[in-house]
Amino acid sequence: MRVDQALSTALAAEHAAVYAYGVIGARTTGELRAVAIDAFNAHRARRDRLRTLVIARGGDPAEPSPNYRLPVTPSTAAQAVELAVLVEQGVTGAYLELTASGDPALRKMAALAMQECAVRAYGLRPAVETFPGMPVRPDPTPTSTATTPSS
Template structure:
């Protein structure tokens, strides 16, 4: 069985690699966003490596390359990859969020929150909750414009 810390580290290694690709297919504000994502995942990767070492483990090293889920040909593909990578990193931290060590739970919760926020920043859309329609939605829910009836005051 793979240790949850190692699983999270493997996801961070893959994210660092993917953000290198994302940065290479973007420019301007998108490249700035890619650089910030790269730096965030690199910092989290280094923190996880340190945690594993402190616990007496041997952190897995990064692979020389990672297979991408699709060809990244342009900035639209890069944005799509960034969202997918963030979603996968969030999923990798789920098991760690259930650890008995409160500090690891906090680490996982923070990593998941940051990953979800980065994914949303790349593409402001939210996946449906279980039981809701499967399509992704954007924007705010419709606002009820009819006035709410006010009960008559008693004499």
């Protein structure tokens, strides 16, 4: 994937994240809403930085979609957390191609964005997910191979 396409992919993911966190923030209260607002602001800042990078490279940055189809429309706190974790996982995957860029500054930006997304997702749901592009980890739960003695 070309760097310009990778930047566009990350930008599209950030547009979607800003939209999703706007929905989450509007449908939550308390600490979860504060987390959503912080995430909204973080994704908005990254979106703006990506737009600037695309323009600086002579590109035409994509605008946000007028509507997005959310995988979950949150009506409970659990659904809001589920949506937020899905958003963070999606944005993490969108930055993956940029980590292969020949530009060290782009690689660093992408790696830091992925790290922030992973930390944010873990803070919402403390579970270690499979890294994008990697095979699913085997279940660490040991299975019994012992047999009962026959009588």
